[in-house]
Amino acid sequence: GESVGLHLPTLSVQEGDNSIINCAYSNSASDYFIWYKQESGKGPQFIIDIRSNMDKRQGQRVTVLLNKTVKHLSLQIAATQPGDSAVYFCAENTGNQFYFGTGTSLTVIP
């Protein structure tokens, strides 16, 4: 099966700093990627997506970068806030299926 892995299982940042969460994917045919945020006791929540014909996409305080050459995806969160503390998953789409990574736990230190 496909594999989506995360480089850093845990990340701690100071409030106000920028956060970068990384993800490696395995299938070069994957054409669509999503970052999800999951807070304790809740289901994953969509943050931002990017198609394979793009290398960068920006949202509100978040930016996703896609490097297809090395099959790498990153999520950048600007001015990290306590409410950003959660587990972040990347997911790659191949065909009609999504494959999720195991997640990175982000802790924001006040």
Add this chain to the structure above:
Amino acid sequence: DAGVIQSPRHEVTEMGQEVTLRCKPISGHNSLFWYRQTMMRGLELLIYFNNNVPIDDSGMPEDRFSAKMPNASFSTLKIQPSEPRDSAVYFCASRRGLAGTGEQFFGPGTRLTVL
């Protein structure tokens, strides 16, 4: 919109018992997904439906698991008989449209504990 609704939120049962998890997708969404989440394996897709028709059930662990979608507003995931290794959080998600891309909206999940 109330979002994806799942019930029950928590289920504790004994090994060998039948468990039924329920999901109501967001109105107007054409695709519905069942996922299982564990610490060891993360989020795993079990099965998904397009327009109430099961498309891919290759993620269903074994014959003890079955899923149905009798109409556009309701789906069930059944485990019979349940085993302790089935303990996990089960999520239902729905999406507008049938294509591979597009945001999936997740429900709050059902935390299943099989003793």
